[in-house]
Amino acid sequence: IVHWAETAADVNRIVCELAAKYSVRKVVKSKSMVSEECALNDALEAAGVQVVETDLGEYILQLAQEPPSHIIAPVIHKGRAEIADLFEEKHHLPRKSAAAELTREAREMLRSHFLSADMGISGANFIVAETGTTLIVTNEGNGRMVTTLPRVHVAITGIEKVVPTLEDVTTLLRLLPRSATGQTISNYISFTTGVAPAGEDGPGHFHIILLDAGRTRLIGGDMQPMLRCIRCGACMNHCPVYQSVGGHAYGWVYPGPMGSILTPTYVGLENALDLPHASTMCNQCGVVCPVKIPLPDLMRKLREKQFERGLRPWVEYLGLGLWGWAARRPALYALLSGIGVRILSWMGGAEKLIHHLPLGGGWTAGRDMPAPQGKTFRELYARKKRQS
Known part of the structure; x- marks a missing residue:
């Protein structure tokens, strides 16, 4: 029956x-x-x-x-x-x-x-x-x-x-x-x-x-490729984020890259705001998926939907706007990056750990943030280029 x-x-x-x-x-x-x-x-x-x-x-x-x-x-x-x-x-x-x-x-x-x-x-x-x-x-x-x-x-x-x-x-x-x-x-x-x-x-x-529980809603939409998922777990075995935080950090039944897509899709995007961002976009999950689900692309689409619907905190919009403004001005960006690295290094003190970070309380509320070591990537790249 x-x-x-x-x-x-x-x-x-x-x-x-x-x-x-x-x-x-x-x-x-x-x-x-x-x-x-x-x-x-x-x-x-x-x-x-x-x-x-x-x-x-x-x-x-x-x-x-x-x-x-x-x-x-x-x-x-x-x-x-x-x-x-x-x-x-x-x-x-x-x-x-x-x-x-x-x-x-x-x-x-x-x-x-x-x-x-x-x-x-x-x-x-x-x-x-x-x-x-x-x-x-x-x-x-x-x-x-x-x-x-x-x-x-x-x-x-x-x-x-x-x-x-x-x-x-x-x-x-x-x-x-x-x-x-x-x-x-x-x-x-x-x-x-x-x-x-x-x-x-x-x-x-x-x-x-x-x-069903939301599965038919995927048909004909951006997330339809997830219906191909055979629950093999290969994506999480290769995911650096999953390897770092473990499965319980994803908050529901499905962890890893597959969970970063399935959970917002099934329980609502507004109820799983952080999961589409639980990815470095290294594409290892997409490479190993046996049914060729474009997992990073789907997570990127969920991120886009969050911003289109205004679901992210206002401070993120402000921060990204300021970053975009500075990034269009390379000289200014290099100057600000250098200053930022030195300030964060100073905040880390002898321990090289930041216990409280303004505008970054979500990180330091539960863990210490490692202070940056040395110079910015741009400075290191320029030095390497001169040496070669």
Whole structure:
């Protein structure tokens, strides 16, 4: 049975209604970014349903009550010692330190949940229109447990994951693991088509929920290329901004360059003002994207829309206006740059750190700004040119 969900709230309502219909008390989940987008776990728990994440990274984050920081490796921000401490606290077992021992402990904990769950909820990397088949690509095998052991299987995904034929899927399956983890193919690729035949093991009820939540608004607009995104995570793996600030700094489900576009598009440009600016425009994300989404170009268009709608703070308009005026006068620009560098260097003092910067409080409120060292780029370039 296929359900259409206009909004995230519709997804939560449909799943909770299905849980009530089938008397579900426990749900096991495989990793699903769309369910994160909908805050589905909170909705199910509010309805009295126990939810257990079964992807190892997501399971760790559920114990820690934290959101993912990466769409492929959700717990990449945590170290092994931190995870060992968490398991000791939550599992009430002797502390283990080896990665294999920690993995075994998690597997033993999850095994009983797989066997006692009433409903399995999965995402879908792709859905094939001609057959109604859902595909799940995993390396841990939990996806197969979630989709085969419980008596009810619910697959939730965005409408952009629907592809016409199985032949189209084979092309995408060559791209996804290579770009996501560098593998030729992942350990498990699960094809699910309908309920289990009578007398066979498997779910007796199968529901697919297709989520819109702003996706149809992209059709025909500047952001339409984002509908090609296969959620491989390659863009964030090569992004210097993501590498510096981590996934949680992006404030919503999707981090990295893809999140800098998807989040403003889905939640509103005025609600994610900083994300289109979270880029150095180095174009590494555009180069590595397997489906050739022009990510820097899309971020630039979002920046343009912000200025057209007057969403940026007035001080930015003033600052850019003054900078543009000075930049059209090279001699004056060089003079002001030299003076600015020397003032900032003086403000840094012996520590070479600026603790408070006028008109730059957004930076220094949470961190110190390194004072510039030496001369301006123009001065260094001129000296190098003279030497050569």
